[in-house]
Amino acid sequence: MQIEYYEKSLTEEFNDMFSRLEHCDTTDQKNKIKEMNRLIDEMNENDFESAFTVEMFNEVHESIERNKLPIENAILFLKHIGYYQSSNDIWNDSFEDSLLRKQIKKKIINENKKQEEKSEKLLIDLSECYLLLQDQIAGSYISDALIPICMPLLLKAALNKEENNEVKNEVEIALLALSNFKHISPKQELYLNEIKEIIQHHQKHHNLSQLAYQSAWEFLIFRFYEESGLEGVIVNELHFARETERELDELTRNVDWTKMDNNGRSNSKEMIIIRWGITLEQYFFSFNFSWNDENEKLIECIVRICRAARNRNKKIVGYYMRVFEQISELSAAGINSLLIHEAFDFALEETHQTTLNDIFTRNLFGFFKILRENLKEDADKEHSDAKRISVKRKVCQKLEEDGYEDTAISCFEPIILKKASVQFVCLEEYLF
Template sequence: MSKEMSVTEKFTSLFDGLEKCDEEEQMQKIKEMNGLIDEMNEEELLTVFTIELFNKIHQMIEIKTLSLENAILLLKHVGYCKILKFFLLFSFDDSLLSKRMREILIDKNGKKKDEKHLIDVCECFALLIHRCPYELISICVPCLLKVALNKEENEETQKEAEIALLALSHISTCYEMKRELYLKEIKEIIEYHQEHRNLTRLAYQTAWKFLMSRFFNDDDLEEVIVNELHFAREAARELEELTKCVNWKKKEEENGEKEAHIIGRWLFEVCDFFDSSTLQNDDFVGLIASIVQTYQSSRDNYPYTCHLCLSSLRRAIEKKKAKIDTFAKEGIIVLFSEEMKQSTLDDDIIQNGLNFFLNISERLKKKTDGETDETKRKVLKRKIFEKMEKDGFEDIIASFCGFISFVNENGYRELSKIPSEYLMHL
């Protein structure tokens, strides 16, 4: 009995046969190859997509044994999967194919460019390159935004917008970018979707990801993000709707549902948003409630999603994104208390829990939470104290003393070494 070919062997066999096919046969083989790429894990993808393979693709385009259109069909899918599967692919950066694409985009000879061809090259290059060169940003960004601004409501246009926004979001946050290059367009994309729902869920999240990455170098974008485009409101709504679409009974590592992946992307942005923003409005209360709902859905089988939920809630209390009574009302204090009592905790959960209770304790010591009613603060403090006392929380905190020293010594977020700092005192 012959041994069944592995997914990488199947891919290589199909790739090796491309030169012997006409253009239509090549397209069919590449569609089959793209299906195999979807099945590959990071190790398999890195095994296949070497600098030698990218150089081979360049050579095949050069001698016209592979049409540029078919090469782009393959390369876009590689870049798309690379970003969605969170793996690094440095082999493209130094390849002849990368050099070829740079030359097309820069076009030192001033040749007139076919717009579709330019867009295709922009997308492939931005998706595949580890870091887009600074000199290409002013070329790639307008090109990609133009695709995403197409408001036709059909499946093909939605997919094109999704790929363009994914490529756009992959442009490094390290570079400063003039607002004139992107802000009007990305606002229009987000606002139009808020009214007409014309983007896919991934495309909409990715549009926000691009804007939030610009916030990294431009604090003045906060007013636009918080009060004009309502990031907290939109993130809350998306989390609520996506949570209903996921089969939470499956194990996280077994679930290939796109919705579960997009939830993770939203939560990642929420964590950074709570860390970076200084403004707040009524939308934040709804966002915190949505994070709790996501946590409750994911807690049995989705450890990474749970970690992102707990991290974002810890940052929300630390950065004072809502009043203490909001956290009590949503059951977050009980949630963290229950987490801290588990026998199998990883370092991240312990760190988030300790940090959360340190901030709760600090904010309830005196009138620091914007409460107008001092009596209300004291009632809430007593309620939390009684709950923590009933749960034996003092013993739980004492058991983590060694861990507190560990995180301080290893450069994690600073935590108090005094156990009493984490407890309520009447």
């Protein structure tokens, strides 16, 4: 008789260990959490979504309430979940909707109110858990009550310049948590000197990990839209475009673009490249100053990344198409740079290789749509900028080469393909 062996999925194995967690003593529980954390590291996004539900987070809440899960062990567990979620750009709103979120928020506020025996380490740990577990969309609006508590503490933790692996890991986690402060506008005195010091110290001593450095910049760039006065700091003092180009070049060189991941995941280097894409999209969204050579080199670098990633990781290319979309919203100089550095050529090449059904293609079409809208001439305008007209002519020439014209029209208005009869529309008339 042949015996069939059933192999548990990662989620099933994780759930089995979790169900027995509160029946262990404190030491054994800590060891089991470390095993569970190792399982988390092996998960892909689908495994993660299956394991970390509202119900699971509510069970953690109940275990803490019943003193079955000491807060130290809960932090060890939750911080690792949050680190995985944030560093892999996973959108999961389970924590947002759970009782655990309210419980941690209450613990932070109550601990901060203590006049004596206040634990700064506990406050930092709880702040990191809370921020790392926030969903990247729904959780980007942090409670106003937590901002003046969490932000200074995490910046203080990130300013630790000791040269050992444990401290570097703590600094990385603090900066990753800070990067989840998205759509808020704290006063500059609450953060600016500290984040400048962190970035400048790294530029001189290279003490941060690649993820930590990217997180520091993400935190600062997401303040840019509301704080136009940061232009001098970001562009002239800290040289964001130059630093991003250097980081992306190094990351790109250290990815084997010919090797595929069997588990369907981006590796850690690729995820940092994606995170830089998110930061760049926000940078160009907030961009309101003169174009410079550092931006030119950055676009050239981004095109190299897209060409390298096109066969291995379409997610990367999709994110950077959104960056091109933001650049095409800018002046003629920005659009001209996309032409000079072949961003436009790359996008056109990709139209022949994709379908209308995936996120990447929607981002690609978004780039073309925004480009079209920003190249259209205002009928009420008596005088058009000569440089802008020149750029528009270049776009037309590119689109009309090698049969791209028909493809581009279908990109701009896919709906016309559904009509029974379609008359050819001159692309130049369509754009202008």
